[in-house]
Amino acid sequence: MTAVVTDLESPIEAREIRLESPCDASATPPQTRFRAETTSCGESIVESIARLAQTAEGRMSLVGGLACVGVLAAIFESNIRHFIFIWSTDENYSHGFLVPLLSLYFANEAARRGSIATRSGVALGVSLIVASVLGKLATIVVPIGIVGDLSLPIGLAGVCSLLLGIEGLKRFAFAIGFLAFMIPLPIALYTKIAAPLQLLVSESASVLLGAIGIPVLREGNLMTLPGGTKMFVAEACSGMRQLTGFLALTCAIAYYSGRSIWYRSFLMITSIPVAMIANIVRVVITGVIMHRIDPRYASGSWHTAEGLFMLAFGLWLLWTERLIVDSLIGMLLPRSNEVEKGVRVRTVVS
Numbered sequence: 001m002t003a004v005v006t007d008l009e010s011p012i013e014a015r016e017i018r019l020e021s022p023c024d025a026s027a028t029p030p031q032t033r034f035r036a037e038t039t040s041c042g043e044s045i046v047e048s049i050a051r052l053a054q055t056a057e058g059r060m061s062l063v064g065g066l067a068c069v070g071v072l073a074a075i076f077e078s079n080i081r082h083f084i085f086i087w088s089t090d091e092n093y094s095h096g097f098l099v100p101l102l103s104l105y106f107a108n109e110a111a112r113r114g115s116i117a118t119r120s121g122v123a124l125g126v127s128l129i130v131a132s133v134l135g136k137l138a139t140i141v142v143p144i145g146i147v148g149d150l151s152l153p154i155g156l157a158g159v160c161s162l163l164l165g166i167e168g169l170k171r172f173a174f175a176i177g178f179l180a181f182m183i184p185l186p187i188a189l190y191t192k193i194a195a196p197l198q199l200l201v202s203e204s205a206s207v208l209l210g211a212i213g214i215p216v217l218r219e220g221n222l223m224t225l226p227g228g229t230k231m232f233v234a235e236a237c238s239g240m241r242q243l244t245g246f247l248a249l250t251c252a253i254a255y256y257s258g259r260s261i262w263y264r265s266f267l268m269i270t271s272i273p274v275a276m277i278a279n280i281v282r283v284v285i286t287g288v289i290m291h292r293i294d295p296r297y298a299s300g301s302w303h304t305a306e307g308l309f310m311l312a313f314g315l316w317l318l319w320t321e322r323l324i325v326d327s328l329i330g331m332l333l334p335r336s337n338e339v340e341k342g343v344r345v346r347t348v349v350s
Contacts, residue, residue: 045104045111061163068129068159075136076152082145086184095245099182102252107175116168121161124169128158146186153179174255181248194240197276202233205283212284214291225291233283246275246314253318263325270321278314282306 043051052058073080087096135151138144157176161169185193198221206216206223217224221233250271254264285306289297296302 043111045108048111065159065163068162069156072129072132072152072155072159075133076148076155079136079145079148079152082149083182083184087182090184092190092240092244093182093184095248096182096184099179099248102248103175103178106178106252106255107172110171110175113171116164116171121165121169124166125158125160125162128154128161130158132158144186146183149183150180153177178248178251181244181251190240197240197243198233200276201280201283204280205233205287208280208284209287212288214287216287223287225287227291229290229295231287231290242279242311242314243272243275246271246278246311249315250318257322266325267318267322271318274317274321275314278310278317281313282310 049062052062083096086093132151132155135154136148139148153176156179157169157173160172160176164171184190202218202221202223206218209216209223209225215226223231223233225231247268250268254267257264257267289295
Protein backbone atom coordinates (compact mmCIF):
# COMPACT_ATOMS: atom_id res chain seq x y z
CA MET A 1 0.00 0.00 0.00
CA THR A 2 1.19 3.50 -0.74
CA ALA A 3 0.13 6.37 1.48
CA VAL A 4 0.49 9.81 -0.07
CA VAL A 5 0.59 12.42 2.71
CA THR A 6 -0.01 16.01 1.71
CA ASP A 7 0.60 18.91 4.09
CA LEU A 8 -2.26 21.39 3.78
CA GLU A 9 0.06 24.22 4.67
CA SER A 10 2.32 23.28 1.74
CA PRO A 11 0.03 21.74 -0.89
CA ILE A 12 2.80 21.57 -3.47
CA GLU A 13 4.91 19.24 -1.39
CA ALA A 14 3.90 15.63 -0.95
CA ARG A 15 5.53 12.76 0.81
CA GLU A 16 5.09 9.13 -0.16
CA ILE A 17 5.27 6.47 2.52
CA ARG A 18 5.32 2.73 1.91
CA LEU A 19 3.12 0.83 4.33
CA GLU A 20 2.18 -2.78 4.72
CA SER A 21 -1.55 -3.23 4.89
CA PRO A 22 -2.64 -4.64 8.26
CA CYS A 23 -5.28 -6.66 6.42
CA ASP A 24 -2.80 -8.21 4.00
CA ALA A 25 -2.50 -11.88 4.93
CA SER A 26 0.78 -12.17 3.01
CA ALA A 27 2.38 -9.82 5.55
CA THR A 28 1.66 -12.27 8.36
CA PRO A 29 4.31 -14.92 9.09
CA PRO A 30 3.11 -18.44 8.16
CA GLN A 31 3.52 -19.74 11.71
CA THR A 32 1.03 -17.16 13.02
CA ARG A 33 -1.33 -17.18 10.04
CA PHE A 34 -4.21 -19.11 11.66
CA ARG A 35 -4.11 -17.27 14.96
CA ALA A 36 -3.89 -13.93 13.19
CA GLU A 37 -7.14 -14.74 11.42
CA THR A 38 -9.08 -15.24 14.63
CA THR A 39 -10.28 -11.70 13.87
CA SER A 40 -10.11 -10.44 10.28
CA CYS A 41 -10.18 -6.89 9.03
CA GLY A 42 -13.55 -5.25 9.59
CA GLU A 43 -15.18 -8.28 11.18
CA SER A 44 -17.25 -8.04 14.32
CA ILE A 45 -16.88 -10.61 17.09
CA VAL A 46 -20.01 -12.47 15.95
CA GLU A 47 -18.75 -12.61 12.36
CA SER A 48 -15.34 -13.86 13.52
CA ILE A 49 -16.97 -16.59 15.62
CA ALA A 50 -19.16 -17.65 12.69
CA ARG A 51 -16.11 -17.88 10.41
CA LEU A 52 -14.06 -19.83 12.94
CA ALA A 53 -16.92 -22.30 13.40
CA GLN A 54 -16.52 -23.34 9.76
CA THR A 55 -13.17 -25.08 10.38
CA ALA A 56 -12.27 -27.93 12.73
CA GLU A 57 -9.34 -26.03 14.25
CA GLY A 58 -11.50 -22.95 14.74
CA ARG A 59 -14.24 -24.99 16.43
CA MET A 60 -11.69 -26.44 18.84
CA SER A 61 -10.57 -22.94 19.80
CA LEU A 62 -14.17 -21.82 20.31
CA VAL A 63 -15.03 -24.83 22.46
CA GLY A 64 -11.88 -24.31 24.52
CA GLY A 65 -12.65 -20.63 25.01
CA LEU A 66 -16.27 -21.28 26.00
CA ALA A 67 -15.12 -23.98 28.42
CA CYS A 68 -12.67 -21.56 30.08
CA VAL A 69 -15.31 -18.85 30.38
CA GLY A 70 -17.80 -21.40 31.75
CA VAL A 71 -15.34 -22.57 34.41
CA LEU A 72 -14.63 -18.97 35.42
CA ALA A 73 -18.37 -18.25 35.63
CA ALA A 74 -18.82 -21.28 37.90
CA ILE A 75 -15.90 -20.26 40.15
CA PHE A 76 -17.05 -16.65 40.41
CA GLU A 77 -20.78 -17.38 40.51
CA SER A 78 -21.17 -15.86 43.98
CA ASN A 79 -19.36 -12.69 42.88
CA ILE A 80 -21.60 -12.33 39.83
CA ARG A 81 -24.72 -12.70 42.00
CA HIS A 82 -23.26 -10.07 44.35
CA PHE A 83 -22.75 -7.68 41.43
CA ILE A 84 -26.36 -8.06 40.28
CA PHE A 85 -27.71 -7.58 43.81
CA ILE A 86 -25.69 -4.38 44.38
CA TRP A 87 -26.58 -2.96 40.96
CA SER A 88 -30.26 -3.61 41.65
CA THR A 89 -30.40 -2.18 45.19
CA ASP A 90 -27.71 0.52 45.42
CA GLU A 91 -28.27 3.62 43.28
CA ASN A 92 -24.56 4.43 43.49
CA TYR A 93 -23.87 1.40 41.29
CA SER A 94 -26.97 1.28 39.11
CA HIS A 95 -24.68 1.97 36.14
CA GLY A 96 -23.16 -1.48 36.68
CA PHE A 97 -25.66 -3.11 34.32
CA LEU A 98 -24.33 -0.95 31.47
CA VAL A 99 -20.63 -1.65 32.07
CA PRO A 100 -20.53 -5.24 30.67
CA LEU A 101 -22.55 -4.10 27.65
CA LEU A 102 -20.14 -1.23 27.02
CA SER A 103 -17.20 -3.61 27.41
CA LEU A 104 -18.71 -5.87 24.75
CA TYR A 105 -19.09 -2.85 22.48
CA PHE A 106 -15.45 -1.84 23.04
CA ALA A 107 -14.35 -5.44 22.38
CA ASN A 108 -16.37 -5.52 19.17
CA GLU A 109 -14.80 -2.25 18.02
CA ALA A 110 -11.34 -3.63 18.83
CA ALA A 111 -12.08 -6.74 16.76
CA ARG A 112 -13.02 -4.57 13.77
CA ARG A 113 -9.56 -2.98 13.74
CA GLY A 114 -8.13 -5.90 11.78
CA SER A 115 -6.35 -9.20 12.14
CA ILE A 116 -4.09 -9.95 15.08
CA ALA A 117 -0.61 -11.27 14.35
CA THR A 118 -0.13 -12.91 17.72
CA ARG A 119 2.69 -14.49 19.64
CA SER A 120 1.97 -17.39 21.94
CA GLY A 121 0.40 -16.20 25.16
CA VAL A 122 -0.01 -19.56 26.89
CA ALA A 123 2.44 -18.85 29.72
CA LEU A 124 0.95 -15.43 30.43
CA GLY A 125 -2.60 -16.74 30.10
CA VAL A 126 -2.04 -19.61 32.53
CA SER A 127 -0.32 -17.24 34.99
CA LEU A 128 -3.26 -14.81 34.91
CA ILE A 129 -5.82 -17.60 35.35
CA VAL A 130 -3.88 -19.08 38.27
CA ALA A 131 -3.60 -15.61 39.85
CA SER A 132 -7.36 -15.16 39.36
CA VAL A 133 -8.23 -18.45 41.05
CA LEU A 134 -5.79 -17.77 43.90
CA GLY A 135 -7.39 -14.35 44.40
CA LYS A 136 -10.79 -16.00 44.69
CA LEU A 137 -9.46 -18.63 47.14
CA ALA A 138 -7.78 -15.91 49.20
CA THR A 139 -11.19 -14.46 50.08
CA ILE A 140 -11.96 -17.68 51.94
CA VAL A 141 -9.10 -17.00 54.35
CA VAL A 142 -9.27 -13.20 54.33
CA PRO A 143 -12.86 -12.04 53.64
CA ILE A 144 -12.06 -9.05 51.46
CA GLY A 145 -14.67 -9.26 48.74
CA ILE A 146 -13.10 -6.80 46.33
CA VAL A 147 -10.08 -9.10 45.90
CA GLY A 148 -12.35 -11.83 44.54
CA ASP A 149 -14.30 -9.29 42.48
CA LEU A 150 -11.15 -7.98 40.79
CA SER A 151 -9.97 -11.54 40.16
CA LEU A 152 -12.78 -12.07 37.65
CA PRO A 153 -11.48 -9.58 35.02
CA ILE A 154 -7.96 -10.95 35.60
CA GLY A 155 -9.23 -14.44 34.76
CA LEU A 156 -10.93 -13.12 31.60
CA ALA A 157 -7.63 -11.51 30.60
CA GLY A 158 -5.96 -14.89 31.03
CA VAL A 159 -8.51 -16.57 28.76
CA CYS A 160 -7.97 -13.84 26.16
CA SER A 161 -4.20 -14.40 26.29
CA LEU A 162 -4.64 -18.17 25.89
CA LEU A 163 -6.88 -17.81 22.83
CA LEU A 164 -5.41 -14.79 21.06
CA GLY A 165 -1.90 -14.49 22.45
CA ILE A 166 -0.13 -11.46 23.86
CA GLU A 167 -1.07 -9.17 20.97
CA GLY A 168 -4.69 -10.19 21.32
CA LEU A 169 -4.60 -9.37 25.02
CA LYS A 170 -3.18 -5.94 24.20
CA ARG A 171 -5.93 -5.40 21.64
CA PHE A 172 -8.74 -6.22 24.09
CA ALA A 173 -7.06 -4.93 27.27
CA PHE A 174 -9.21 -1.80 27.43
CA ALA A 175 -12.48 -3.71 27.04
CA ILE A 176 -11.47 -6.11 29.83
CA GLY A 177 -10.07 -3.39 32.09
CA PHE A 178 -13.26 -1.35 31.68
CA LEU A 179 -15.06 -4.05 33.68
CA ALA A 180 -13.42 -2.62 36.81
CA PHE A 181 -16.11 0.10 36.79
CA MET A 182 -18.79 -2.52 37.51
CA ILE A 183 -17.14 -3.60 40.79
CA PRO A 184 -18.63 -2.05 43.95
CA LEU A 185 -16.20 -0.53 46.44
CA PRO A 186 -16.06 -1.96 49.97
CA ILE A 187 -18.43 -0.07 52.27
CA ALA A 188 -15.61 1.06 54.58
CA LEU A 189 -13.59 2.46 51.67
CA TYR A 190 -16.65 4.07 50.12
CA THR A 191 -17.48 5.83 53.39
CA LYS A 192 -13.93 7.10 53.84
CA ILE A 193 -14.06 8.67 50.38
CA ALA A 194 -17.66 9.90 50.49
CA ALA A 195 -17.58 11.55 53.94
CA PRO A 196 -14.89 14.19 53.13
CA LEU A 197 -16.50 14.83 49.75
CA GLN A 198 -19.85 15.29 51.45
CA LEU A 199 -18.41 17.94 53.76
CA LEU A 200 -16.54 19.63 50.88
CA VAL A 201 -19.76 19.90 48.87
CA SER A 202 -21.60 21.40 51.87
CA GLU A 203 -18.90 24.00 52.53
CA SER A 204 -18.54 25.00 48.88
CA ALA A 205 -22.28 25.22 48.27
CA SER A 206 -22.74 27.36 51.39
CA VAL A 207 -20.09 29.83 50.21
CA LEU A 208 -21.57 30.05 46.71
CA LEU A 209 -25.15 30.49 47.98
CA GLY A 210 -23.95 33.30 50.24
CA ALA A 211 -22.17 34.90 47.28
CA ILE A 212 -25.42 35.07 45.29
CA GLY A 213 -27.37 36.59 48.17
CA ILE A 214 -28.80 33.57 49.98
CA PRO A 215 -27.33 33.46 53.49
CA VAL A 216 -26.81 29.94 54.83
CA LEU A 217 -26.30 28.63 58.33
CA ARG A 218 -24.29 25.44 57.98
CA GLU A 219 -23.91 22.85 60.72
CA GLY A 220 -21.84 20.03 59.31
CA ASN A 221 -23.81 18.81 56.31
CA LEU A 222 -27.06 20.47 57.40
CA MET A 223 -27.72 23.80 55.67
CA THR A 224 -30.44 26.13 56.97
CA LEU A 225 -31.78 28.62 54.42
CA PRO A 226 -33.71 31.84 55.16
CA GLY A 227 -37.19 31.09 56.43
CA GLY A 228 -36.06 27.99 58.29
CA THR A 229 -35.89 25.78 55.20
CA LYS A 230 -33.40 23.01 55.87
CA MET A 231 -31.36 21.24 53.24
CA PHE A 232 -29.26 18.22 54.15
CA VAL A 233 -26.39 17.17 51.89
CA ALA A 234 -26.77 13.42 52.23
CA GLU A 235 -24.13 10.83 51.41
CA ALA A 236 -25.87 10.30 48.08
CA CYS A 237 -25.18 13.98 47.31
CA SER A 238 -21.47 13.69 48.09
CA GLY A 239 -20.76 13.29 44.40
CA MET A 240 -19.60 9.67 44.55
CA ARG A 241 -22.45 8.50 42.34
CA GLN A 242 -21.73 11.11 39.68
CA LEU A 243 -17.99 10.60 40.07
CA THR A 244 -18.15 6.85 39.41
CA GLY A 245 -20.26 7.16 36.28
CA PHE A 246 -18.36 10.22 35.10
CA LEU A 247 -15.01 8.44 35.46
CA ALA A 248 -16.30 5.56 33.33
CA LEU A 249 -17.49 7.94 30.60
CA THR A 250 -14.25 9.93 30.71
CA CYS A 251 -12.20 6.75 30.48
CA ALA A 252 -14.01 5.79 27.28
CA ILE A 253 -13.64 9.31 25.85
CA ALA A 254 -9.93 9.40 26.69
CA TYR A 255 -9.28 6.00 25.16
CA TYR A 256 -11.03 6.79 21.90
CA SER A 257 -9.43 10.21 21.62
CA GLY A 258 -6.48 8.50 19.91
CA ARG A 259 -4.04 10.75 21.74
CA SER A 260 -0.90 10.10 23.77
CA ILE A 261 -0.84 8.44 27.20
CA TRP A 262 -0.12 11.71 29.01
CA TYR A 263 -3.09 13.37 27.32
CA ARG A 264 -5.44 10.53 28.29
CA SER A 265 -4.07 10.49 31.84
CA PHE A 266 -4.61 14.24 32.09
CA LEU A 267 -8.25 13.86 31.05
CA MET A 268 -8.81 11.12 33.60
CA ILE A 269 -7.20 13.08 36.45
CA THR A 270 -9.01 16.32 35.69
CA SER A 271 -12.34 14.53 35.36
CA ILE A 272 -12.41 14.21 39.17
CA PRO A 273 -12.53 17.98 39.92
CA VAL A 274 -14.85 18.47 36.93
CA ALA A 275 -17.33 15.96 38.38
CA MET A 276 -17.07 17.60 41.80
CA ILE A 277 -17.69 21.08 40.33
CA ALA A 278 -20.79 19.77 38.57
CA ASN A 279 -22.07 18.26 41.81
CA ILE A 280 -21.45 21.46 43.80
CA VAL A 281 -23.37 23.42 41.15
CA ARG A 282 -26.18 20.88 41.53
CA VAL A 283 -26.42 21.49 45.29
CA VAL A 284 -26.35 25.28 44.73
CA ILE A 285 -29.18 25.04 42.20
CA THR A 286 -31.13 22.87 44.63
CA GLY A 287 -30.70 25.54 47.33
CA VAL A 288 -31.88 28.29 44.96
CA ILE A 289 -34.96 26.25 44.00
CA MET A 290 -35.82 25.52 47.64
CA HIS A 291 -35.47 29.18 48.66
CA ARG A 292 -36.87 31.09 45.70
CA ILE A 293 -39.30 28.69 44.04
CA ASP A 294 -40.66 25.72 46.01
CA PRO A 295 -38.94 23.01 48.07
CA ARG A 296 -41.14 20.42 46.34
CA TYR A 297 -39.20 20.94 43.10
CA ALA A 298 -35.97 19.91 44.83
CA SER A 299 -36.99 16.30 45.49
CA GLY A 300 -38.35 13.26 43.71
CA SER A 301 -38.29 13.09 39.93
CA TRP A 302 -37.30 16.78 39.72
CA HIS A 303 -34.17 16.06 41.73
CA THR A 304 -33.37 13.06 39.51
CA ALA A 305 -33.79 15.14 36.35
CA GLU A 306 -31.55 17.76 37.88
CA GLY A 307 -28.87 15.10 38.44
CA LEU A 308 -29.02 14.02 34.79
CA PHE A 309 -28.74 17.64 33.71
CA MET A 310 -25.65 18.06 35.89
CA LEU A 311 -24.09 14.97 34.29
CA ALA A 312 -24.56 16.61 30.91
CA PHE A 313 -23.13 19.82 32.36
CA GLY A 314 -20.06 17.91 33.57
CA LEU A 315 -19.54 16.41 30.12
CA TRP A 316 -19.79 19.90 28.64
CA LEU A 317 -17.11 21.08 31.08
CA LEU A 318 -14.91 18.17 30.04
CA TRP A 319 -15.45 18.96 26.35
CA THR A 320 -14.58 22.62 26.99
CA GLU A 321 -11.46 21.56 28.84
CA ARG A 322 -10.42 19.42 25.87
CA LEU A 323 -10.84 22.36 23.51
CA ILE A 324 -8.67 24.55 25.74
CA VAL A 325 -5.96 21.89 26.07
CA ASP A 326 -5.98 21.24 22.32
CA SER A 327 -5.64 24.98 21.68
CA LEU A 328 -2.70 25.22 24.08
CA ILE A 329 -1.03 22.24 22.43
CA GLY A 330 -1.55 23.85 19.04
CA MET A 331 0.09 27.09 20.21
CA LEU A 332 2.98 25.59 22.19
CA LEU A 333 3.70 22.58 19.96
CA PRO A 334 2.33 23.53 16.55
CA ARG A 335 4.28 20.85 14.69
CA SER A 336 4.21 18.06 17.24
CA ASN A 337 1.32 16.26 15.58
CA GLU A 338 0.67 16.32 11.84
CA VAL A 339 -2.99 15.50 12.34
CA GLU A 340 -3.46 18.59 14.52
CA LYS A 341 -1.51 20.68 11.98
CA GLY A 342 -3.85 19.63 9.19
CA VAL A 343 -2.56 16.76 7.08
CA ARG A 344 -4.45 15.13 4.29
CA VAL A 345 -3.72 11.41 3.99
CA ARG A 346 -4.62 9.56 0.79
CA THR A 347 -4.02 5.84 0.57
CA VAL A 348 -3.55 4.02 -2.70
CA VAL A 349 -3.25 0.25 -2.94
CA SER A 350 -0.30 -0.68 -5.10
